[in-house]
Amino acid sequence: MHLDHDHHHGPVALSADAHRPDGSRRALRIGLGGPVGSGKTATVAALCRALRTELSLAVVTNDIYTREDAEFLLREAVLPPERITAVETGACPHTAIRDDISANLEAVEDLEDEAGPLDLILVESGGDNLTATFSKGLVDAQIFVIDVAGGDDIPRKGGPGVTTADLLVVNKTDLAPYVGSDLARMAADAKAQRAELPVVFQSLRSGTGVADVAAWVRERLAAWTA
Amino acid sequence: MSRAALLVLADGRFPAGGHAHSGGAEAAVKAGRITGAADLEEYCRGRLHTAGLVAGAFAAAAVLGADVRELDAAADARTPSAALRGAARRLGRQLLRAARAAWPSAELDALAREFPKGAHQPVVLGVVARAAGLSAVDAAYCAAYESVSGPATAVVRLLSLDPFEATGVLARLAAEVDLVVDRAVEAAREAVEEAGVDALPAASAPLSEIGAEWHAGWAVRLFAS
Numbered sequence A: 001m002h003l004d005h006d007h008h009h010g011p012v013a014l015s016a017d018a019h020r021p022d023g024s025r026r027a028l029r030i031g032l033g034g035p036v037g038s039g040k041t042a043t044v045a046a047l048c049r050a051l052r053t054e055l056s057l058a059v060v061t062n063d064i065y066t067r068e069d070a071e072f073l074l075r076e077a078v079l080p081p082e083r084i085t086a087v088e089t090g091a092c093p094h095t096a097i098r099d100d101i102s103a104n105l106e107a108v109e110d111l112e113d114e115a116g117p118l119d120l121i122l123v124e125s126g127g128d129n130l131t132a133t134f135s136k137g138l139v140d141a142q143i144f145v146i147d148v149a150g151g152d153d154i155p156r157k158g159g160p161g162v163t164t165a166d167l168l169v170v171n172k173t174d175l176a177p178y179v180g181s182d183l184a185r186m187a188a189d190a191k192a193q194r195a196e197l198p199v200v201f202q203s204l205r206s207g208t209g210v211a212d213v214a215a216w217v218r219e220r221l222a223a224w225t226a
Numbered sequence B: 001m002s003r004a005a006l007l008v009l010a011d012g013r014f015p016a017g018g019h020a021h022s023g024g025a026e027a028a029v030k031a032g033r034i035t036g037a038a039d040l041e042e043y044c045r046g047r048l049h050t051a052g053l054v055a056g057a058f059a060a061a062a063v064l065g066a067d068v069r070e071l072d073a074a075a076d077a078r079t080p081s082a083a084l085r086g087a088a089r090r091l092g093r094q095l096l097r098a099a100r101a102a103w104p105s106a107e108l109d110a111l112a113r114e115f116p117k118g119a120h121q122p123v124v125l126g127v128v129a130r131a132a133g134l135s136a137v138d139a140a141y142c143a144a145y146e147s148v149s150g151p152a153t154a155v156v157r158l159l160s161l162d163p164f165e166a167t168g169v170l171a172r173l174a175a176e177v178d179l180v181v182d183r184a185v186e187a188a189r190e191a192v193e194e195a196g197v198d199a200l201p202a203a204s205a206p207l208s209e210i211g212a213e214w215h216a217g218w219a220v221r222l223f224a225s
Ligand SMILES: Nc1nc2c(ncn2[C@@H]2O[C@H](COP(=O)(O)OP(=O)(O)O)[C@@H](O)[C@H]2O)c(=O)[nH]1
Pocket: A034, A035, A036, A037, A038, A039, A040, A041, A042, A043, A127, A171, A172, A173, A174, A175, A202, A203, A204, A205, A206
């Protein structure tokens, strides 16, 4: 929303405004959602490692009731502490990323003010259900992370995350033989739900797929800054 | 302007961050002071006559044109807990963001510029109510009602309390909300017309300030305050 066209003297932005109060272009914001334990935080960590030498990055986590995701990222030292913020969600991450995004907007703006300039902010949502999606007022693109151990029928069942996310990541492919998940079937079902929208099969254990997810992020960033 | 703007502003779904705060209820539940609907009612009654009265008077005074800086400083002086001062400012900032989208106005933009990290929520609420074309009474109603509706909703999540019981608590408190709003608006008028912001109500509940500091130190909690 552009209430104030003179960005140089305007107050703070409202929501998806592409510019900061000083007129510069804000960082690209990418949301990561998906069920609990599918590997969202691990994917955030892998993306930070893959991109931190070429991009200026920050992360916002939305935990359900702890600061565990933020603390994991701090412990793993994927980014300096001033680049990681935990938003408290009143036990409802889906509210904080979709219905009332005000605390997350504050977090991304404060990161840009205090740790910026930034190219990219990753916003992770603590998983609470399959229908949680990010508001367009908060992020520019979203990644939905599911895993093969959560059941190979999740792509078939669909739901807004699986169907509409800009990128679907099917994680933990290394576990497929042990849990009896049929990767070919998951790929076919995802294709049926998503048509041309991309899907990456990833294993953070073996490292496969991480480069593809990072390449997708780079493409989004190129489009954002073009 | 439309009176229905009051419904928009007072709607629990107004996207201003309130859903992540329990109004002190999480600490009170953990301390064993709220265990069911009866305790919840007493808790809300206490809050209404302390935090609710003060917030209502501040919101009304802001509508009536009291100086926002003075009001913000006076709200600080009435909030000993640093955790609560922080929460009040964060909520003020979040409210202002939503309100600037809902009721675009130069006054709200100026407030955002003057307080980039937020002013106390009831003060912002008053300025917002004015931008929405609402009265001092309307603003005081919003503030007083919020002081009880926040904890009631939070306790539904914290104790899995029957939501009908929680709503019953709010309905039973309605007449008292009317009373508190009358007192808040009268105090605001007096303060704005002659006595100054120092004369605004300063009712407090030390246990909620202590509870807020305790709560802020927990590693695991559902609500931000
Ligand atoms: N085997 C296997 N485990 C993984 C993979 N990715 C993540 N995990 C593990 O899955 C668990 C949950 O990951 P996490 O990133 O915290 O999930 P989140 O709840 O979606 O953020 C952790 O123990 C990770 O180490 C993977 O590709 N393969």
